[in-house]
Amino acid sequence: MKTVLMVAEKPSLAQSIAKILSRGNMSSHKGLNGACSVHEYTGTFAGQPVRFKMTSVCGHVMTLDFLGKYNKWDKVDPAELFSQAPTEKKEANPKLNMVKFLQVEGRGCDYIVLWLDCDKEGENICFEVLDTVLPVMNKAHGGEKTVFRARFSSITDTDICNAMAHLGEPDHNEALSVDARQELDLRIGCAFTRFQTKYFQGKYGDLDSSLISFGPCQTPTLGFCVERHDKIQSFKPETYWVLQAKVNTDKDRSLLLDWDRVRVFDREIAQMFLNLTKLEKEAQVEATSRKEKAKQRPLALNTVEMLRVASSSLGMGPQHAMQTAERLYTQGYISYPRTETTHYPENFDLKGSLRQQANHPYWADSVKRLLAEGINRPRKGHDAGDHPPITPMRSATEAELGGDAWRLYEYITRHFIATVSHDCRYLQSTISFRIGPELFTCSGRTVISPGFTEVMPWQSVPLEESLPTCQRGNTFPVGEVKMLEKQTSPPDYLTEAELITLMEKHGIGTDASIPVHINNVCQRNYVTVESGRRLKPTNLGIVLVHGYYKIDAELVLPTIRSAVERQLNLIAQGKADYRQVLSHTLDVFKRKFHYFVDSIAGMDELMEVSFSPLAATGKPLSRCGKCHRFMKYIQAKPSRLHCSHCDETYTLPQNGTIKLYKELRCPLDDFELVLWSSGSRGKSYPLCPYCYNHPPFRDMKKGMGCNECTHPSCQHSLSLLGIGQCVECESGVLVLDPTSGPKWKVACNKCNVVAHCFENAHRVRVSADTCNICEAALLDVDFNKAKSPLPGDETQHVGCVFCDPVFQELVELKHAASCHPMHRGGPGRRQGRGRGRARRPPGKANPRRPKDKMSALAAYFV
């Protein structure tokens, strides 16, 4: 029997589609990567009985990057990234092992049906899958067609079965347009980012951003925030005047009337109108009207609307809201949360979904009434052909979900109920009055039936006092007429919800990537989130945008994206050649780049006003080995040392603290050593600022401290302080931390393994002798007399930390804690083999001797 491989874009869709096509008659198992499942069933295909294997990828299989050597920032001129630098496709998420998984499942299959999402990205993933799988599939006999594309616009039985019955072919042009986008975004984004970062970081010491990034989505996103900031800054308040009248409708009731002219900007004219009206004793009713109006029930919920409400009403940022929604989705509480669609599919079981909520303590009454009296037909929304709108999938309580998950679920559910509720109907009454020659109006609204506002109370029409019943010609005594002086006020900073709307309107990002771009501009310290989730640009953000405006406004305008996308659409439609569009667009941006580089002084002038040059920032810390003057330690991200005399900058390890290390010097270059520490529960090591940036030996790389230094005789080096191979990672060595006493520690120089050794020793040295059993270096320890763990009055002991029975009891293995919880992770969470005794695998070379000692020495003496 032949086999048909079918591939969807994500595991959830593979399952839904397989369920529909197999009519629920399938067997499923997890794939080798643990993320994707394979659903198998039998059926017929091309008129023969076959076995179907339905599985999925997890989004893109491949990602585009430069060849490795073009990722070295100091070695490559960013201008080369526009054309010379070759790119390659790499596996998008190596942990998922997607290529291997697809090849294992695809081997020996005869046909492939591609069920990827029906958009350009999905079309592109089709070809990623084909490139991976076709080489291992059975070869076709005699020109038989083996590759098929299923096109569907919703995950419903009819749509899916219809797609299966009318299979087509993947669209190469659409896929190519995505290839072009990827290459453009990569080359343009990286070139500008590298140039800006290096240029400004080399000049200023207080930018407080380790990366000054540029991108066709993130830069316009920042632009919107700065545009609002500029409006606020340039705002000039204007004084205006308003007439306000009060009429008495009863002995103790009065009505406040609005002036039909609204306001005037000339005091004398306002005064004239006041004079014309204030002596009048009566207000005459000119006209009355009563109109029934409706406030429409909401459209079915899509992602951006959910994000807007989450930000403006729930105070949840888009990134956090999306993570929360994803968790609700994987736990089965809501439907797929990434969708542009606001229209329910024709056969959507609205009543079934509603029935699930009929006993909920918070909205049972509304739901039961809807079910009894009949639901309202949802409004006609937009069908983007991706996923159904976001709806609750089962009932949940506050206690069950808790916190933000509950608040988001509650909103999604209330929104869903509202979409099948009736519109809110209210009566709008207005009375128009004449006082002297001037007209005034008052209006009031009274609710006829609340409709959907019953479940969305925050949307309800506010209660207002009802207006008196009267008719044309009636008169009321005038209480008073007064003139108010007011001022126009500036707009406030952009809210996140407003920003999302702007991004959506200009096509910046997608439903899935909008939260990422907003997050980016916050993390890069271009924008801060203020109260009410308003986005206030920082000095850095403002200067960048003003700089782009000055040099080339297109770099920051939202049109930069749409112009490129128009070109890409031509590729997708087969109206333009992929190569031509790519090279032409790259050429345009290459010119823009060179012009930007040539004009950077224009942006620099703005930088100078807000930021301080390197030489003027930081505080003196350690001495330069060349001029022997103090270098300044710049704490702002990225932290570094700067010698203003030599005009050199030395990068330092990040995310920790830097101190002077006892004024000790590196024997190679005479630079004073500094001590990096990630906190009391973490690890620390000394480093030479020069060697850290310019590795002294051939077997060392940039970014190595003394604990990785292969110097054969320096007292701080790996050679003298190394003990044995790390118990967890492959290449690390456990090194004595000479500063850790009196609670002595040994730490891996690669991963975050830390062994706490001796608490009450006043001196610990690494001996030249090694352990007979495991070859680790022995430790020579002097304990305090009073607290010595040794038998009798002994205070000194030499032994192996891993094998010596006395020491073994004292060693406890831990993982270094980072000074900030944000930076934790990595192997630190692996607990399994971490605790307990540490033992080095036998038979490996003693790590105390550098592998290539001769070459190290040779380099040293040259």
Add this chain to the structure above:
DNA sequence: GCAAGGTC
């Protein structure tokens, strides 16, 4: 160390 786009 960089972009934006999928998704876990």
